[in-house]
Amino acid sequence: MTEPTEMQAVVCHAWGTPDTLTVETQPLPQPGKGEVRLRVRAAGVNFPDTLIIQGKYQFKPPLPFTPGSEVAGEVEALGEGVERVQVGDRVIAFLNVGGYATHAVAQAAQLIPMPPELSFEQAAAFVLASGTSYHALVDRAQLQAGETLLVLGASGGVGLAAIQIGKALGARVIAAASRDDKLEICRQNGADETINYASEDLRERVKTLTDGKGPNVIYDPVGGDYAEPAFRSIAWGGRYLVVGFAAGDIPRLPLNLPLLKGASLVGVFWGEFARRDPRGNARNLGTMLEWMKEGRMTLHVSGRYSLEQAGQALRDMEERNVTGKVVIVP
Structure with a gap:
């Protein structure tokens, strides 16, 4: 049988909206030294992807490029020395770009063997969201059993992962989101209490749910208008995790607030952590895979899109119509 020489890929030619992405035929890439070529079976869709195509992320790939940073698939060809x-x-790979395609090239040293318990779609939804949330809650916040965790933007991929990790660590978890249907999904994923911050006063509801003590850890991938009222509700000695800014606005906090609460603002940059401490990252991912085997953690994949629907997947992500993780299936 003749080996294929072409592949299909989603291409971003200029910074812009998801509508500007195209699907094109390209030459099949050949892996270089230390690399492999993967047959992509599923690619995770993440909020940073919506920023990267607009040129608004801290990482700007040279144009044109194919978005997508996490994939699951099969090793198809080996480069020199692999x-x-x-x-x-069957492996999971985390890339800078290139995931929204039928094939992708990855560094062999960074591949993660795919657990047999996971489907390709689950595997493609695992690394970024779960890795970020575990690094945040364990490495950065040192969340302890018996503490209270407040998760903002709780129905998204990193939010649901944070809920499940918090519960696995023995914390009490309060989930906050903007719609009741999203909060129901949070409860299905283990949240003990919920707050609809579109219809309820966030500070007052947190005060009620914590008997005035406040949460010990706040996990915030949203930013925007909810950051300051959330921080004002934090417990003495609390840790506020700065994970991202899905709301679009980067909030500014009065610095007297950490002083008055003896609280910490803690930055979470999982990608850089994984680059600097690959063994620590692998250890974290291994712990969660064991939790999945034990039934203490699951992966919530709520939507599947084709390559031609990649723009729609990113629009749904931008408009917050996504719960958990969604994937592109080439």
Whole structure:
């Protein structure tokens, strides 16, 4: 049988909206030294993807490029010097770009063997959201059993992961989101209490749910208008995790607030952590995979899109019509 020489890929030619993305036929890439070529079976869709195509993310790839940073698939070809994987291996890969395609090239040293318990779609939804949330709650906040965790934007991919990780660590979890249907999904994923911050006063509801003590840890991937009222509700000695700014606005906090609460503002940059401490990141991911085997953690994949629907997937992400994770299936 003749080997394929072409692939299909979503391409961003200029900074812009999801509507400007195109699907094109390209030459099949050949892996270089230390690289492998993957047959992509599923690619995770993440909020940073919506920023990268607009040129608004801290990482700006040269144009044109194919978005998508996390994939699951099979090793199809080996570059020079690759010995740790074989053709046919099922793996998870985290890339800078290139995931929204039928094929992708990845560094062999950074591949994660795909657990047999996971489907390709689950595997593609695992690394970024779960890795971010575990790094945030364990490495950065040192969340302890018996503490209270408040998760903002709780129905998204990182939010649901934070709920499940918080529960696995023995915390009491309060989930905050903008719609009742999203909060129901949070409860299904383990949240003990919920807050609809579109219809309820966030500070007052937090005060009621914590008997005036406030949450010990606040997980914030949203930013925007809810950051300051959330921080004002934090417990003495609390840790406020700055994860991202899905609301679009980067909030500014009066610096007397951390002083008055003896509280900490803690930055979370999982991608840089994974680059600087790959062993620590692998250890974190391994812990969560064990939790999945034990039934203490699951992966919530709520939507599947084709390559031609990649723009719609990113629009749904921008407009917050997504719960948990969604994936592109080439």
